[in-house]
Amino acid sequence: MSAVENAAPLAPPRAPSALAAVKRHPLAAVAALVLAAIVVAAVFAPWVGTVDPTALAPARRLAAASAEHWLGTDHLGRDVWSRMVYGARVSVTVGVAVAVLSIVVGLFVGLFTGFIRWLDPIVMRIMDGLMAIPGILLAIALVSVSGASMVTVIFAITVPEVPRVVRLVRSVVLSVREEPYVEAAVSVGTPLPLILWRHVVPNCVPPLIVQATYITASAMLTEAILSFLGAGTPPIIPSWGNMVAEARLLFQIAPWNLLFPGIALAVTILAVNVLGDALRDRLDPKLAKRVGR
Amino acid sequence: MTRLTPTRRGFMAGTAAAAGAAALPLGAARAQAPSGVLRVIPHASLTILDPVATTGYIVRNHGYLIYDTLFAMDENLEVQPQMASGVEISDDGLTYRISLRDGLAWHDGTAVDAEDCALSLIRWGQVDGMGRRLFTYVDSCTHDGASTIVLTLNRPYGLVLQSIGKLSTNVPFMMPKRFSAKPTTERLSAEEMVGSGPFRFVADEFRPGARVVYERNPDYVPRDEPASNAAGGKVVHLEGVEWINFPDPNTQLNALATGEVDYWEQVPADLAPIVATMPGVNVENFNPLGNVGMARFNSLVGASANPGVRRAIARALNQQDLLLAAVGSMEFGQECFSVFPCGTTFANDAGSDFIREPDLEDARRILAESGYDGERFVVLATTDIPVQTNYIQVIVDTMRRIGINVDAQAMDWATVLQRRTSRAPVDEGGWNMFVTWWEGADLLDPVVQFAMSAGGDEAWIGWATDPTIEDMRTQFAEAGSMEEQLELAAKIQERFFEQNFHAVLGQFFTPTGFRDNVSGILQAPPFFWNIRKA
């Protein structure tokens, strides 16, 4: 799109006191707390009252909550609480991995595309092509043909995200490229990687951080949708997405199977999005217009 | 069930009487006005239409709507004439002369002729497991005049009529010769769906994956016997049948609840109790043979080529756990320690002691004695078919517990179907196990049961090779008496449980849900004649 360019180089944000930040964004503070709690639970999963999340006991299937099974059991007799806690690991990993991967790949491609003129049209046509394929369809097809594993799922969700990051980075590069200090650096023969590293990357960081939070949220959502369509993480690995997808059939018999992971998923995504909004307001108020979110 | 290895005269007498009856004026039932269109949720979507080209159960059910068969199986699993009026078998048992009853017509209005039927048998006989076996005995399959099909054998074979009266997939359906003369690799298209069955395919309305429409064939002449399974009079009381594909089981449930559909072919067992309590809806099992789950081993490569490893796994599997996981409650599951569906003629307990009481300790011992060295054991783990997915999770869990190094590779069913054709070692994309199920109707005896074949290349995927079993299957096919057949079936099972080319995972049932205004549902595979909708 054309109304995309013009990222002014940012002045470094002043470091505000934590208290001031909380006052300005009370919602974001809550979101950060929620996320911190989830990450802690995920990291310390074996020590928060869990049992082996893959341990089967078909004879005890669909039991209601009890002292032994805090949130009841699922259709194979597995402990729902344990699966939820371990599922946090998977869901958070998928979200973060997709974000990191797509940012890293997108940054790399975007930087070079923006500076190497003959490369630009080729890469951008490829990116346009990838963007023109509906992301969900691309992901389902990738998972279907290459087998369901966490790695495939992460890869499949990352591919459609990359072009958007490339576009974002490229737009920053294009605007920075014409800046006098960059032109000066080029004219004195500073090697390209150094220019990129010193002058361009710092300008890309704030919008990318914001973008990363949105990608994290949407990746977690996409993972759930892939599970719904039968192309998510393998059923033996608990993820919130596949728990919700598996439990939807049993909604009227054992609603806890759907509700708990569903709420966990929604709350986490909500928290990530709220945090993203707060970051955007702080780091890059114009981002909303540029990437359409 | 009694196998129809005749007392040939008795059979002849019966068919002669039937033939006479069929020539009478149209039965009373036909005079009644058909009412309404039955809206059905089928168990899968119909894409391939040619019932010879594939074995899918959905294609078989579609075939039963629009095609007719020469012979058909009744509720007692006895073969009865359907399009045939009778059969004359020569004294040496080498010549079968099958005569067609009068008034049979294709949907395009032309008369059914014996050449059409002979060619239909030949086309089917190139593909179907039991058909291929039959045709090794057949010298020629031709016609004599317009209404007699002549089958000449090179040596006597006991299962001729059982083969062409086969209940389940691939069913030898009859089609006009312009289609039955086609090579089997050329699949029939929507425009080519011309049969002589009680319903007609409405090609214009065909929306693959979404909707299939059948209308009553007003020119169909049903037999006069009462309908019984695939046999008897196929009297249609409906104006038509509409298959509507639902991708989501929750929506299926809700649509039946609100009466947006009339008939839900396979209610997931977990939802059956909910369906049962919904006002205006019933749930009932119409397929007493049920389905039998199987964990099929690759007998060619890796750890699964070792009979000791296969036996250890079979020893460890707990059918009750498996069934609970697969179908949710024992109301729809039944432990069955025979290679034949429990409750049918050849079900027996020969050699089955070692799987009756699963024992992990003993399984570990067998595994140790087998010389298993911790080699990677690749399971093709289906992710998109819940019954299979749940079975696999229990199987993998059990195998790990006895010390097998399981590599459960998650993939969708389409990939499983592809991957399982590989005979390569596991490090080159090969596999050791996949899980599936067969309908009981496909497992009734050792010959019809393709899963029992052990002829290497000719066998079911997994390529079981065991001349002993193959010899006994041939003996069974040629056996003269029921006693002999029963004895052979037990021996085959005993031998099979030494080899364990697959492990049996119990028998399960798929109930059907239907609205109160629907009545007259016959035993499965789902048939749509005889059903009334008020």
Next chain:
Amino acid sequence: MPFLIIQRLLSTIPVLLVVAVVVFLMLRVSGDPAAILAGDTATSEQIEAVRVALGLDRPVWEQFLGWIVQVLRGDLGESLFTGLPVTTLIGQRIEPTAMLALTTIVFSVLVAVPLGVLAAWRANTWVDRAVMVFAVLGFSVPVFVLGYFLMYAFSISLRWLPVQGYTSPFVDFGAFLRQIILPTLTLSCIYIALIARITRASVMEVLNEDYIRTARAKGQIERIVLFRHALKNAAVPIVTVIGLGVALLIGGVVVTESVFNIPGLGRLVVDAITRRDYPIIQGLILFFAFIYVMLNLMIDLTYAALDPRIRY
């Protein structure tokens, strides 16, 4: 302008070519559907025979060239399973998807733009916060969960609306409306969130511009200021988002069509993927990409009309 249109049209060719190559190669990563077609009892020779009959044994580049030549003639090939031409299948399924997309876009814009303007107008008040929280929520709930919830509430408990299905508005408009309401609500949620946010941001920015201040100072009625001046100038980014959102919409359509049993293109392609019906997958993804590219081309061209500052 005509020169511009031609130039832009030509520039879509390499994009579509990229799509074609990516999709074609991706599908060849795993095996072909010969084994599925041949059925459960097929021997290896039978499977190979199917493969040869379908031309799946030929080298990939040869298959690709054959396909591209076909596509250039406007022929997307035939389904490996039903034998029906892919163009026919698209023709059978396009109406429900197009109608659902249309009702969703119309409904979303009608709801989201006023919400966004409202939030901008009352920026940093509780009204604004409420709108924005709703917008974030829209991004946070999986589409299918929302669909189930709506179905449970309106079809099962209240019995107001049918659970599923699709009727063409040209056949029975009443039935069409009843059946399309829930899917539209479900699918609109994320879209409303998206458009409301972008509207708010754009309008807020415009509200600070001089000419709006002038208009206000001249005593124009607030409503007119907002909708005539502010919204008109904020239209460019809003239209952009609607264009970009089409890709998102197609993703949502796949799920919504499954939940509400709408026989549209989304399900056609998902079913084809699970069966590896190559020609349908290739043809449909190319078709979706074509729609996406054309739509964005049209949007680019409308920029010129909406915003005289933009020149190509």
